[in-house]
Each structure stands twice: as C-alpha cells, then as structure tokens.
Amino acid sequence: MTHLGTSDQLLRNTALQWLGEQVQKFGDVLPASMLQAGFEFRNRQVPIISQQGIFRPQGFEVPLSIRTGVNSPYSDAETDEGLLRYDYEAGGINRRSNAGLRHAMNHQIPLVYLKIVQHKSPRQYLVLSPVYIVHDDPSTESFLVNLEYAMGMHPGLVGSQRDEHVADSYHDIYDPQKQVERQYALRTYKQRLHQSTFRENVLHAYRNQCTICSLKHRQLLDAAHITPDSHSDGFAVTSNGLSLCKIHHAAFDSNVMGISPDYQVHVREDILKEVDGPMLRHGIQEMHGKQILLPKGRDHKPDRDRLARRYERFLEVG
Ligand SMILES: [Zn+2]
Structure with a gap:
C-alpha cells in the first residue's frame, strides 16, 4: 500500500481488519446499521458506509468503500474480462469521488465493496474486501473492479507480496490466463450473492x-x-x-x-x-x-x- 499518508494507511488497515473480524463473527452479510456505526479509532467512530455510493470517511485521503445503492441509478455488471463494472458517480471523472477512485486505481489501494442483498429494513450488505480498481474506462464512465482477493483466491498472499500481485494485474486485464482466474472469482461471487440474497429474503419473510x-x-x-x-x-x-x-x-x-x-x-x-x-x-x-x-x-x-x-x-x- 503506497502513495498514501500514514494516517490514511493506518485508518484503512484498521477498517479492513475490523471488517474482517465482523465477517468472522457474523458472516459476510452485515446490517447497514453496523456499517454506519463503524469502528472506534482514537475516541471517534469511523463509519464504513454513508449515503454516498463512493464513500471517503473523515481522515481518509482516498475513498474507503463503494456500494450499490437502494434506488441507485448505478448498477454493476460483469465484463468478459472477469471484472465487475462500477459506474462513475454523475459528474464525470473530475468529480472528487470519481477522481478518488482513479487515484485508488493508480496506487493499488484496497477498497471495500458493499453489495446490497436486502433492501427492506433492516438493510443488509454482502461485504467484499479487499477489492481493487484495475481499469478506468472514461468512454463508458465506469471503473472495473477486481474481486479475486476478496473471493479468497490468493490466501497465501499477504503484505508486499499481495501489493506486487495486485500491481501485476493492472497490466494484464486482457491476458487470457488471468481472465480465466478472474471469471472463476466472478462466478464464486455470483453464487455467494445468490445464496446471500435468498437467505436474507427468506429470513426476513419469517422475521x-x-x-x-x-x-x-x-x-x-x-x-x-x-x-x-x-x-x-x-x-x-x-x-x-x-x-x-x-x-x-x-x-x-x-x-x-x-x-x-x-x-x-x-x-x-x-x-x-x-x-x-x-x-x-x-x-x-x-x-x-x-x-x-x-x-x-x-x-x-x-x-x-x-x-x-x-x-x-x-x-x-x-
Ligand atoms: Zn427450529
């Protein structure tokens, strides 16, 4: 994790670690209220999620999380390269949130992806972290997100090893071998999404x-x-x-x-x-x-x- 001030790095590491612990405890679907409250850091609460789709909590230089909204005009879709498409926020690349994601892409900064699986209250999100932006496509006003690491495909990679591995993936989004790996990650994601959505709908129906x-x-x-x-x-x-x-x-x-x-x-x-x-x-x-x-x-x-x-x-x- 480079090109970030120590404060952002520390906060981001703490955020990712805290999320990991919640997922260990409660599974990878977490209620919006828990993500809104976030974690405590030096006597203040740091939220993971807010009203914004692309969210940069106070103290962060670059966004921490991206999420799909409730009635959001933005949608995610899969690409042939095995990546997830995430639309810009309206306002073009110069909008601060979008520029922040481009910055995250240029410096391989880990993000959290939150996918809604239960719209009705209490709202629930599937948590994927870390994810990385690997491509910015101004022509369609969207980013491409790599889910491999969040789907646990490279469990052995930690720290600088992972940084290097991530750095590589920026250069080879059209490499057929890598595409196969990413397709696999995407399929795993879709299965998990499908299962989580079913589970949340059923549990909600039965209170x-x-x-x-x-x-x-x-x-x-x-x-x-x-x-x-x-x-x-x-x-x-x-x-x-x-x-x-x-x-x-x-x-x-x-x-x-x-x-x-x-x-x-x-x-x-x-x-x-x-x-x-x-x-x-x-x-x-x-x-x-x-x-x-x-x-x-x-x-x-x-x-x-x-x-x-x-x-x-x-x-x-x-
Ligand atoms: Zn029973």
Whole structure:
C-alpha cells in the first residue's frame, strides 16, 4: 500500500481488519446499521458506509468503500474480462469521488465493496474486501473492479507480496490466463450473492425465526430450500424457502421431519417411538403435529406444490 499518508494507511488497515473480524463473527452479510456505526479509532467512530455510493470517511485521503445503492441509478455488471463494472458517480471523472477512485486505481489501494442483498429494513450488505480498481474506462464512465482477493483466491498472499500481485494485474486485464482466474472469482461471487440474497429474503419473510420452533438467533438460522437448489437461480424465490434453525434444517433435509402441504410438522414414525434426552424429546418429538409459522404476504408462503412433492419423499423414506 503506497502513495498514501500514514494516517490514511493506518485508518484503512484498521477498517479492513475490523471488517474482517465482523465477517468472522457474523458472516459476510452485515446490517447497514453496523456499517454506519463503524469502528472506534482514537475516541471517534469511523463509519464504513454513508449515503454516498463512493464513500471517503473523515481522515481518509482516498475513498474507503463503494456500494450499490437502494434506488441507485448505478448498477454493476460483469465484463468478459472477469471484472465487475462500477459506474462513475454523475459528474464525470473530475468529480472528487470519481477522481478518488482513479487515484485508488493508480496506487493499488484496497477498497471495500458493499453489495446490497436486502433492501427492506433492516438493510443488509454482502461485504467484499479487499477489492481493487484495475481499469478506468472514461468512454463508458465506469471503473472495473477486481474481486479475486476478496473471493479468497490468493490466501497465501499477504503484505508486499499481495501489493506486487495486485500491481501485476493492472497490466494484464486482457491476458487470457488471468481472465480465466478472474471469471472463476466472478462466478464464486455470483453464487455467494445468490445464496446471500435468498437467505436474507427468506429470513426476513419469517422475521428471523425458525418456522418450526421459532428460535430467533440469526446465527443459528438457515434458509432451507424446499426443492433442492441444484438448478441455480431458478428457485431463488422466497416461496421455495423455509427459515429453519440448524437442527431443524438438518432434520428436514434428512427426512427425520417433514412438512405437509397443509403446513403441518411431521416426525418420522420410528423417531417418534425413540427414547432419548431433551433434544430429541423437546426439540423434535414435541414438534410433531404443530403448524409451522408462516410469513406474511401470499407470495412468500411456502409453495404447496413444492411441499407436496417433498412430503411424498418424506413418506417414502419413513
Ligand atoms: Zn427450529
């Protein structure tokens, strides 16, 4: 990391490290409120995100984060080179925010990319860091962003090694071999985005509760698929999802428990007869015959046809 004052370098390192710790703790989708509050640095709070798409917190020379907005006119799209396109803010390259990103590009300065995955309150962002701007395209008024490092493709590269590696990537955006690597990073990103969006939509619809036992700890909740997700984007609709805690997700997937199309919980015959500790008794057997908790809004309710097909399999196994 060069061509930055020590204050920016220190703040930026602290920001990236703090974000890394939050991702370790909470996963790579973080609420807007947490990013707005940011981290404490010498008795003041440093936010990661603000109203601006390209954000340079106080004390930074160059922007720290770029994000996609809620009703933003700017969109990101993938390029053939395996990079993500990020549009200038209106006002051309001389606008301070855009000029800041160009500066970040010229000096390989790491940035944070925040992609919205839940628009409804509480808003949630997928966090990608570090990302690097590798190309500036004035003709389309957009930057190209390299996601490789944020997607964990070069875990062994740290410090100056990574700086060198990043510096190389500025010269070879058309190198076919590098393009293959970046395409891979982009695919990984799209999968993660797809999964995160599905998860956030489903959890939001069920108000962050397990539909069977009403457990309310997000970290213990999954968005389970009713019809398995082997066909990529096709089934990313909330009505193909169920918000389930980890144990009930596993029980549902392994046909220990089933949910009939009339939204009733069923425990497999042989499991009902078993005698064991409190997890089996309270966590599983006592759920038999319960109605699941349903989300508001007809579009979000579990699809009865999908449930019926799934339930048939449950009966076959039992
Ligand atoms: Zn549960």
